Amino acid sequence: MKKFIAEFKEFALRGNVMDMAIGMIIGGAFTSIVTSLTDNFINPVLNVVTGGKMYTLQDVAGFASAFLSSIVNFLIMAFVLFCILKAVNTVMDLGKKKLAAEEEAAVPTTKVCPFCKSEIAIEATRCPHCTSVLEEAAPEEAATAEA
Numbered sequence: 001m002k003k004f005i006a007e008f009k010e011f012a013l014r015g016n017v018m019d020m021a022i023g024m025i026i027g028g029a030f031t032s033i034v035t036s037l038t039d040n041f042i043n044p045v046l047n048v049v050t051g052g053k054m055y056t057l058q059d060v061a062g063f064a065s066a067f068l069s070s071i072v073n074f075l076i077m078a079f080v081l082f083c084i085l086k087a088v089n090t091v092m093d094l095g096k097k098k099l100a101a102e103e104e105a106a107v108p109t110t111k112v113c114p115f116c117k118s119e120i121a122i123e124a125t126r127c128p129h130c131t132s133v134l135e136e137a138a139p140e141e142a143a144t145a146e147a
Contacts, residue, residue, distance in 0.1 A: 018085065018088065022081055022085060025077070025081060026077070026078060026081065029073070029074045029077040029078070030074060032070050032073065032074065033070050033071060033074050035070075036066055036067045036069075036070035036071075037067060039066075040063035040064070040066045040067045041063065041067065044059075044060075044063055108122060109121070109122055110122055111124075113127040113129065113130065113132065113134065114132075114134070115127060115130050115132040116129050116130040116132070118130070120134075
């Protein structure tokens with residue numbers, strides 16, 4: 001069950017999925033702006049031009065107010081989504097930093113002497129237990145010594 005949850009978390013928090021979800025939500029919010037523009041500006045202008053209806057100053061103010069309200073709603077939605085996405089990215093970065101720290105800790109600091117099988121520092125060139133030379137000659141030096 002833990003593996004299933006981990007796989008789902010990896011899928012759901014992948015960048016492409018998050019971007020697509022944000023795009024869908026922003027698209028839905030933007031639809032309300034387009035609908036408001038059509039209902040509150042384009043249709044009334046067409047009604048006046050075609051002589052279908054005359055509007056008072058209060059009606060025009062109501063149309064402008066409704067359109068501004070839809071723009072403010074869109075901006076609030078976009079800001080909330082931005083904050084949520086920023087928080088998710090921060091949490092994901094913390095997880096990546098933790099994994100990187102664990103990987104750095106996994107780097108070996110010791111090695112085993114091939115002669116006496118004692119554990120020694122990884123930078124050691126001679127074993128402190130059996131005093132054997134641990135590093136082989138560099139390939140260039142070995143070729144020169146043979147010639």
